[in-house]
Amino acid sequence: MRTIHHLIGGAATTGAGGRRADVFDPNTGRVQAHVVLADPADVDAAIADAARAQVGWAATNPQRRARVMFAFKALVEAEIDTLAEMLSAEHGKVIADSRGDIQRGLEVIEFACGIPHLLKGEFTSDAGPGIDVYSMRQPLGVVAGITPFNFPAMIPMWMFGVAIACGNAFILKPSERDPSLPVRLGELMLEAGLPAGVLQVVHGDKVAVDAILDSPLIRAVSFVGSSDIAHYVYSRGTANGKRIQAMGGAKNHGIVLPDADMDQTVADLVGAAFGSAGERCMALPVVVPVGKATANELRERLLPEIAKLRLGVSTDPDAHYGPVVSAAHRDRIESYIGMGVADGAELVVDGRGFSLQGHEGGFFVGPTLFDYVTPTMQSYQEEIFGPVLQMVRAESLAEAITLPSQHQYGNGVAIFTRNGPAAREFAATVDVGMVGINVPIPVPVAYHSFGGWKRSAFGDTGIHGTEGVKFYTKLKTVTQRWPGLDAGAAVTDSSFVIPTMK
Numbered sequence: 001m002r003t004i005h006h007l008i009g010g011a012a013t014t015g016a017g018g019r020r021a022d023v024f025d026p027n028t029g030r031v032q033a034h035v036v037l038a039d040p041a042d043v044d045a046a047i048a049d050a051a052r053a054q055v056g057w058a059a060t061n062p063q064r065r066a067r068v069m070f071a072f073k074a075l076v077e078a079e080i081d082t083l084a085e086m087l088s089a090e091h092g093k094v095i096a097d098s099r100g101d102i103q104r105g106l107e108v109i110e111f112a113c114g115i116p117h118l119l120k121g122e123f124t125s126d127a128g129p130g131i132d133v134y135s136m137r138q139p140l141g142v143v144a145g146i147t148p149f150n151f152p153a154m155i156p157m158w159m160f161g162v163a164i165a166c167g168n169a170f171i172l173k174p175s176e177r178d179p180s181l182p183v184r185l186g187e188l189m190l191e192a193g194l195p196a197g198v199l200q201v202v203h204g205d206k207v208a209v210d211a212i213l214d215s216p217l218i219r220a221v222s223f224v225g226s227s228d229i230a231h232y233v234y235s236r237g238t239a240n241g242k243r244i245q246a247m248g249g250a251k252n253h254g255i256v257l258p259d260a261d262m263d264q265t266v267a268d269l270v271g272a273a274f275g276s277a278g279e280r281c282m283a284l285p286v287v288v289p290v291g292k293a294t295a296n297e298l299r300e301r302l303l304p305e306i307a308k309l310r311l312g313v314s315t316d317p318d319a320h321y322g323p324v325v326s327a328a329h330r331d332r333i334e335s336y337i338g339m340g341v342a343d344g345a346e347l348v349v350d351g352r353g354f355s356l357q358g359h360e361g362g363f364f365v366g367p368t369l370f371d372y373v374t375p376t377m378q379s380y381q382e383e384i385f386g387p388v389l390q391m392v393r394a395e396s397l398a399e400a401i402t403l404p405s406q407h408q409y410g411n412g413v414a415i416f417t418r419n420g421p422a423a424r425e426f427a428a429t430v431d432v433g434m435v436g437i438n439v440p441i442p443v444p445v446a447y448h449s450f451g452g453w454k455r456s457a458f459g460d461t462g463i464h465g466t467e468g469v470k471f472y473t474k475l476k477t478v479t480q481r482w483p484g485l486d487a488g489a490a491v492t493d494s495s496f497v498i499p500t501m502k
Helices: 040-058 062-078 080-091 095-112 154-165 180-191 206-214 227-239 262-278 292-307 327-343 397-406 420-429 465-471
Strands: 002-004 006-008 011-013 020-025 030-036 123-128 131-139 142-146 169-173 199-201 218-224 243-247 253-256 286-289 346-349 368-371 388-391 412-416 434-437 473-481
Touching: 006 040, 006 180, 020 080, 030 080, 040 131, 040 142, 040 169, 040 199, 040 206, 062 080, 062 095, 062 154, 062 180, 080 095, 080 180, 095 154, 142 154, 142 206, 154 169, 154 180, 154 218, 154 465, 169 206, 180 199, 206 218, 206 227, 218 227, 227 243, 253 262, 253 397, 262 292, 262 388, 262 412, 286 292, 286 397, 292 346, 292 368, 292 388, 327 346, 327 388, 397 420, 412 420, 420 434, 465 473
Parallel strands: 002 030, 142 169, 142 218, 169 199, 218 243, 253 286, 253 412, 286 388, 368 388, 412 434
Antiparallel strands: 006 011, 006 199, 020 030, 123 131, 131 473, 346 368
């Protein structure tokens, strides 16, 4: 049986601990590998090695750091087909979706290639008599990222690309459910010229997470996962004096106004709700049609499109989506479907009990559609994270805006309309961090920043973009004056008050 190792100090290692976890093939339900799980000693060894390597890396000028990013990007692009197959084999998403996962991560690497410009400070000449003021952004030191199973390529690259380009060393703790690709990304960074130790990949569970959060050498931690764990990471990390950005769960809404392009809206909703089996924090699991006629038409149009959806193994080029990541997650999704029925919602399409011929042991969940869902239902209030679309009917735009605004999550939201003023009002007033106007999955491009509100995000900075650069650096401001160098220069009297610019 294949064993997936840590990458510490530039070399594969099983570490000091003897614990292992199973890595499943979601298409068949069978164990395909074992991944080593770090003990605190393994995490400490990786951190100590990273601290050693970071000193020299921080002293490397930003242009040379950018060249490593350029080389890494080229290596990933050359290997993208193999990487996508590796990702799909452990996650279950279809190959085309895995390629998209990798490509969206590479877009942040492209952004990080501009680090010489991004790290430029500000300069003011003659801020006072003979006084200049300038600022610089310097690396924090050793930082860490704890990443989820659903984007094992994109989210690690969102984090380590910017952090390493800024001059930090990075400890990556990926999900133990699909750990092979993060290790390969670490190997490709070494091939690109990154010094050994600047990027460490350490597998683990809560033991490794706590070791990262408690280490005095870790200056900042970035996290993506469920909201409860995000809050835990934020609370424990900040209590230990760390800078934390912790992205949590979501319950994204799509508001459909009567004037929406219904053909495009239906296509967008089906892709956003069921793509990648709904295992995306920016999926769109709630649709809010405004008005009875809009709701009835939307429901009628959704049904044949849902019926066309093809579930298949991750290597099936004709499949729209594949299995979910684990049997436990499949069972959790199906329990929420049962919960919706018990709460009184109308189950229009039931995806429970789906079985794929020849892959009966796979972790498949069929597409599911609910109508007449209400805000008091538990299945609406909580994140399902599966191929389940819930319809919540609203009578007005104001009522539709209230639904996502009052929800505990505030990651993303979308509106479908041809009405510009209504869209402007929606974007300005909805209490959600990322807004799409006729865009069902409003994930910002790499040079903007990603981040939700409320229980979707803990911390004050977003991921990637300029917010990412700020998160992984500290600001230093210098005020300088050069006294006359000739021997006869006058000496001014001491001043005992704070200096001002008179």
